Amino acid sequence: xxxxxxxxxxxxxxxxxxxxxxxxxxxxxxxxxxxxxxxxxxxxxxxxxxxxxxxxxxxxxxxxxxxxxxxxxxxxxxxxxxxxxxxxx
Numbered sequence: 001x002x003x004x005x006x007x008x009x010x011x012x013x014x015x016x017x018x019x020x021x022x023x024x025x026x027x028x029x030x031x032x033x034x035x036x037x038x039x040x041x042x043x044x045x046x047x048x049x050x051x052x053x054x055x056x057x058x059x060x061x062x063x064x065x066x067x068x069x070x071x072x073x074x075x076x077x078x079x080x081x082x083x084x085x086x087x088x089x
Contacts, residue, residue: 055083071085
């Protein structure tokens with residue numbers, strides 16, 4: 001799916017097929033040593049050898065030629081953890 005700049009998506013555990021060039025999905029959520037929320041997301045193999053990225057709020061990733069910014073990581077210590085991402089270009 002093509003998104004307009006400014007569009008938002010929610011990424012939870014598992015697979016999200018709404019990303020052009022995806023899927024993108026949440027693989028793990030945790031708090032780092034300073035208490036900041038972190039997430040491991042999976043996506044296209046070209047991201048790296050494992051197809052996974054460690055991300056925090058403010059990080060960006062590109063999939064299908066669209067760049068997304070992590071704007072929130074919520075409920076990291078529950079089964080309902082999710083990220084909110086906003087398309088920036």
